[in-house]
Amino acid sequence: MKLYNIIGLILLVVSCNSKPGQEEPLQNNQDYTGPIIDMHMHAENDNTLPPDKLGLCIPLSNLVPHFDPKEAYADVWTNTLKNPNCKNPIWSSTTFEDYSSRVQKQLTKFNVIPVVSGSESVLRQWAIKFGDKIIPSIEFNLERDNLSADSLKSIINKQNIKVFGEISNQYAGIAPNDPRMDDYYAMAEALDIPVAIHLGTGAPGSPYMFSPDYVAAYSNPLLLEEVLKKYPRLRISVMHYGEPFIDEMITMMYHYPQIYVDLGGIQWAYPSEYFYEFHLKKMIAAGFGKRIMFGSDTFIWPELLEESITIINNAEFLTKEQKADIFYNNAARFLRLDK
Template sequence: MCETGEAVLGDKDDDGYLTEFRDRLGLPGIIDVHTHFMPEPVMRKVWAYFDSAGPLTARAWPIAYRADEQVRLKTLRGFGVRAFSALVYPHKPEMAAWLNEWTAEFAARTPDCLHTATFYPEPDAGSYVAAAIQRGAQLFKVHIQVGGFDPGDPLLDPAWGLVQDAGIPVVIHCGSGPVAGEFTGPAPIAALLRRFPRLRLIVAHMGAPEYTEFFDLAERYPDIRFDTTMTFTDFFEEVDPFPDAERDRLRFLGDRILFGSDFPNIPYTYGHAVSALERLELGDEWLRKVCYHNAADLFGIE
């Protein structure tokens, strides 16, 4: 149940199922590249937006793990998550640098969290991205849908150049789900990659609903990866089902797919996010790579 009393979807007991899953596959834990930790006032505003079923969600979206920060951390660790992210994203100018200060402090006091940063098209984007890299940022987050900006905006050129040269991965929400934006979809990303072909983009939500088009891009750019966030769950399958015709490419791209959950902002149990991958029946080795080893290799986690 979520805090508001609404039922959440999912058919798996989180603790029991996830323990059995990790033990059966011989995994030391799960690495989740798509989790959200933010300054509390920002997180509460995000939850209020989901509660209102705002235009970027377009449907009821109860928050399954609505709790204070320390409770959320304890919950995530209790699931056996060994490393995770603190994805933040600005929706207006003069917000990203402040968020980066917070995430740097959060990473310093949360050693199992990947040091995450973000950016937005504004004149000082290059300077605060350089500062974040100098402070040890391991991952960036870019949200094209919420930010409402073209990833090819010239104001972002310094930031993209710095991130590319540093080889730091970027989780980027660029697909048109759950609601399309002016700059979502594969075309703006294809244009970006023509200028910055070595970017290590992690396409959030597998690029939903443009799965095929983003897979096509991945065949041209070997540094493109995907996260599984919300994909394959009942909640996503109702609206943006993954195409059966692309199942073979899930196997082919198995070394470039990383587990993501969107915790805590999911309307189902954490266990359901994992069991949704199991029911694809792509094999234990695929699951080991997706749920742990691919991210461990990318971020140097032993």
């Protein structure tokens, strides 16, 4: 075949595969810049902020790279936060005024509406400070909070609480399917209020510091199966996506399509390469990109919000549409927000 015939054939094939008006495919590695719903922010005040400034280096998993148990872990942990070993640590505030000002700057800079979890008294303070710029969520722990389901229901109705969580029973050694939670799950189902439950990683060394009863095995999302069979109309957000039980989380999302997950700080708890490859990419590949919600797990360090947003935007395997779902669309659907 003559050269000009070969060239003509190539041009014909190319033109046949290029349809007029065909949209270019969504390019990866584009930052999402629209509004964000943060499903996982903690409300702090003067009573919960540390008296001394503490510096955080991420990833959290490497904060104490090695430990000899001849020392007291709590001392090592505290000393590490007081003397952070990185170039640009995030420092905590020691007053609510400074802390709330930094939170406001983060929310404004990135156009974020956070689901803020705290006690009744702290949420009242945040309501005064932030007004309708936050979505209030009532925290709960069976061992810590002496509240009946009826008392909790009264608070939810009176304070116009929108989410029941963070339920942090894991830190008290209480499994998510513990029958003592039945009345509370039934209350949430009756009120049609979404539930946010902690399943996953706490601070490294938690059992040796502030949570001696913490049970890592209670992160397993399979423990929610009994709950969802009893209360099939519950809307559940699994905070920290049940990390590290990623396969169990995927099978629960497969069988119980009302389950959503939030990323809840795991993106900065581990190196990004690990988080991307073995967690986020796996849930996306399994087909559950419409049920993954952004969560920063911001608490005494407000700039964790910015760090969390950057890590998701830097995920090159995500399309801009997938980022929009994670940052906003999925949470808006889960919370049933007005358009």
